[in-house]
Amino acid sequence: MKETLQELKKKIAKRKFYNKIFAFIGFISTTVGIILLAVLFIDLAIDGAQRISYKFFTSFPSRFPEEAGILSAWVGTCLVMIVTAAAAVPLGVGAGIYLEEYAKKNWFTNLIEININNLAGVPSIIYGLLALGLFVYFFNFGESVLTGGLALALLILPIVIMATREAIRAIPNSMREAAYALGATKWQTVKDHIIPYSIGGILTGIIIGMSRAIGETAPIITVGALTFIAFLPPSPIEPEFPFLNFKWLMAPFTVMPIQMFNWVSRPQQAFHLNAAAAGIVLLVMTLLMNALAIYIRYKFRKKIKW
Numbered sequence: 001m002k003e004t005l006q007e008l009k010k011k012i013a014k015r016k017f018y019n020k021i022f023a024f025i026g027f028i029s030t031t032v033g034i035i036l037l038a039v040l041f042i043d044l045a046i047d048g049a050q051r052i053s054y055k056f057f058t059s060f061p062s063r064f065p066e067e068a069g070i071l072s073a074w075v076g077t078c079l080v081m082i083v084t085a086a087a088a089v090p091l092g093v094g095a096g097i098y099l100e101e102y103a104k105k106n107w108f109t110n111l112i113e114i115n116i117n118n119l120a121g122v123p124s125i126i127y128g129l130l131a132l133g134l135f136v137y138f139f140n141f142g143e144s145v146l147t148g149g150l151a152l153a154l155l156i157l158p159i160v161i162m163a164t165r166e167a168i169r170a171i172p173n174s175m176r177e178a179a180y181a182l183g184a185t186k187w188q189t190v191k192d193h194i195i196p197y198s199i200g201g202i203l204t205g206i207i208i209g210m211s212r213a214i215g216e217t218a219p220i221i222t223v224g225a226l227t228f229i230a231f232l233p234p235s236p237i238e239p240e241f242p243f244l245n246f247k248w249l250m251a252p253f254t255v256m257p258i259q260m261f262n263w264v265s266r267p268q269q270a271f272h273l274n275a276a277a278a279g280i281v282l283l284v285m286t287l288l289m290n291a292l293a294i295y296i297r298y299k300f301r302k303k304i305k306w
Contacts, residue, residue, distance in 0.1 A: 041283070048276030056277060060230040061259065065270030070278050072229045073259035076145070077214065077285070079233060079248060080255055083149020084213050088157050089206055095157075096164025096202075101190055120158040127155045128222025136223055143224030145233060146249040151219040156209030163205020167198035200297050207293045211286050217257040227262045229254045256282045 059069025103109045131151030141147045171194055179189040195202075233251030237243060256278055263275035 044276050044279050044283075047273055048278070048280045051273050051277035052280065056274075057281075061228055061262070065263075065268055065274055068263075068271070068274055070256065070259055070281060072232060073254050073256045073278065074281065074285070075232055076225075076229075076253035077255045077282075079145050079236075080148045080152065080220075080253065081210065081214060081289075083146060083249070084152040084156065085206075085210065087150055087153035088160055088209065091153075092157050092160025092205075092209075093164050093202060096161045096168065097190060097195070099161070100165045100168040101186070101194065116158050116161055120162060123218075124155055124216050125218040125222060127151060128219030130154060131219060131223050142250065143226075143252055144250045145253045147223045148220050148225055148253060148255070151223050152213040152216060155216060155219060156213050159209040159212070160205050163208065164198075164202050167201025167205070168194055170201060171197050203293050203297045207290055210289055214286055214289070215257055215282065217255075217261060220255055220258060224252075225258055226252055226254045227258055256285075 056069045057074065058071055059067060060071050061073075062068040099109065099112065103112075128151055131147060131154060135141045135147045135150050136143065141150075175193055175197070176189055179193050184192070229252065233248040233253060234245055236245055236248050238245045260275045260278045260282070263271040263278070266272075
């Protein structure tokens with residue numbers, strides 16, 4: 001008995017030692033990653049901060065680096081993200097809810113799950129080629145904001161679906177059983193209990209998807225986004241009835257990553273500074289998206305009574 005206890009103590013001590021080693025390695029890895037990210041961000045800020053100005057945001061691209069700006073790029077990015085969110089979020093969340101709450105567990109749904117998991121790892125250029133054949137040539141949407149937004153929507157759709165399903169799976173079955181016991185229907189249970197309690201995880205998936213989409217270049221280039229554009233799409237809002245204008249959906253466009261690539265590919269150092277400044281703006285746009293999603297998630301959680 002004494003030998004058994006001693007062996008058990010040795011095993012426990014050995015495992016604690018391994019846990020400390022693993023924790024140390026994890027801490028070092030995290031620290032190195034954070035330091036490298038901070039160094040890259042500081043280097044980007046040092047190079048690009050001198051170009052950040054009101055004129056930089058309100059000027060079109062130019063062959064003169066001192067006069068060049070990102071007006072068409074940041075406007076195009078915002079419009080493309082609107083289309084991407086409008087297409088991917090309802091479809092992704094709806095598909096996730098259906099597969100997790102309504103679909104029968106059989107070989108067909110298993111096949112769908114496998115394909116969704118595989119699609120999340122497909123290179124982005126493949127989605128660009130798919131969008132080129134489907135939206136540009138088949139539906140004749142052309143090289144437009146609508147095509148770019150739908151291409152990115154295809155890209156992030158598997159991510160949104162998987163995040164929605166994982167968030168719903170985290171809800172205990174006791175909550176569903178309690179709702180059914182009180183006479184709630186399937187839809188009432190999903191609408192009033194499942195979705196509100198899983199909204200945090202769902203929004204996290206949407207954040208991850210949109211953050212990936214805003215920095216993608218390959219699908220946008222494939223569907224024909226312009227590398228140089230000196231005009232804006234038509235305004236979505238009009239001063240007269242019906243106050244909405246959808247002509248901007250079919251307008252040509254460019255986005256921030258393409259504008260940055262265009263400047264980086266030029267030999268002049270001044271254009272490289274413009275690219276660094278555009279990189280800072282893109283990072284800020286991503287952080288603002290994340291902050292908005294976190295704020296919405298906080299508001300939803302505040303309304304939930306545990």
